[in-house]
Amino acid sequence: MAKERGRPRTSTVLWEGVQHLLADAAGDAAEDAAEDAAGDAGELTVVDLGGGTGGLAVRVAALGHRVVVVDPSPDALAALQRRTVEAGLSGRVRAVQGDATDLSSVLAPASADVLLCHGVLEVVDDPAAALRAAREVLRPGGRLSLLVAQWPATVLARVLAGHLAQALHVLSDDTRRWSSSDPVRRRFDQASATALAEAAGFSVTAVEGTRTFSDVVPAVSTESDDDLALLRELEAVAARSPELRVLAGHLHLHARR
Ligand SMILES: C[S@@+](CC[C@H](N)C(=O)[O-])C[C@H]1O[C@@H](n2cnc3c(N)ncnc32)[C@H](O)[C@@H]1O
Numbered sequence: 001m002a003k004e005r006g007r008p009r010t011s012t013v014l015w016e017g018v019q020h021l022l023a024d025a026a027g028d029a030a031e032d033a034a035e036d037a038a039g040d041a042g043e044l045t046v047v048d049l050g051g052g053t054g055g056l057a058v059r060v061a062a063l064g065h066r067v068v069v070v071d072p073s074p075d076a077l078a079a080l081q082r083r084t085v086e087a088g089l090s091g092r093v094r095a096v097q098g099d100a101t102d103l104s105s106v107l108a109p110a111s112a113d114v115l116l117c118h119g120v121l122e123v124v125d126d127p128a129a130a131l132r133a134a135r136e137v138l139r140p141g142g143r144l145s146l147l148v149a150q151w152p153a154t155v156l157a158r159v160l161a162g163h164l165a166q167a168l169h170v171l172s173d174d175t176r177r178w179s180s181s182d183p184v185r186r187r188f189d190q191a192s193a194t195a196l197a198e199a200a201g202f203s204v205t206a207v208e209g210t211r212t213f214s215d216v217v218p219a220v221s222t223e224s225d226d227d228l229a230l231l232r233e234l235e236a237v238a239a240r241s242p243e244l245r246v247l248a249g250h251l252h253l254h255a256r257r
Pocket residue numbers: 049050051052053055056070071072073076098099100101117118119120123124125
């Protein structure tokens with residue numbers, strides 16, 4: 001987690017979850033390599049769909065993997081390229097301008113070991129089509145890391161901010177937006193995200209809640225290093241708690257093709 005005052009911006013729980021998923025995929029690749037007596041089992045091909053400016057892609061590349069970031073935004077891809085050069089990782093990260101629904105025109109089928117899809121189903125026109133396209137790009141047995149915004153946390157956040165009509169709007173709206181000016185197009189919960197992944201042909205193997213408390217804790221409560229450490233501990237416990245998962249701002253689904 002980045003060292004910062006006030007509310008932490010990055011989630012240790014999410015990064016640890018991504019590393020576990022990569023380790024699982026590397027384990028699969030090692031088994032395949034042993035069977036084939038070929039290939040470099042440690043280095044994975046990772047696609048970061050809607051990877052934006054590449055904050056996650058660079059961290060994954062720094063672990064020794066090859067990452068392809070697919071995003072429709074030229075500005076985001078330009079920022080990604082600057083970031084990878086600064087990190088000395090430009091040989092490991094490839095930027096591709098493309099869209100979730102036409103992934104097959106920019107990437108070969110079954111070419112990726114892992115696909116990251118973080119904060120993307122909330123913004124695309126057709127989330128089901130995006131996940132079907134993601135599945136095509138993954139090799140059989142490949143892993144999907146799916147991060148989606150969860151709506152009950154938004155109800156709580158709107159209530160805590162005193163926006164009671166907006167909280168009620170989330171409860172009655174099919175897409176779980178707090179009004180027509182909500183910048184997020186839709187939100188999910190565990191049942192709807194799991195159903196969407198399964199309908200696209202994935203098996204969901206784990207679900208973790210992230211940012212259960214970080215977005216609602218008063219900034220003044222996390223000004224000291226001791227307080228930040230306590231918040232991280234709370235987040236780690238909440239991530240594994242089925243009872244607290246419903247409060248999480250985001251859900252991280254681990255799934256397998
Ligand atoms: C909320 S940002 C998430 C960025 C990054 N994945 C992260 O977790 O920080 C959404 C990203 O999806 C990208 N995006 C928007 N429409 C898309 C589409 N149709 N296909 C793929 N990516 C899209 C945006 O350009 C943006 O980079």
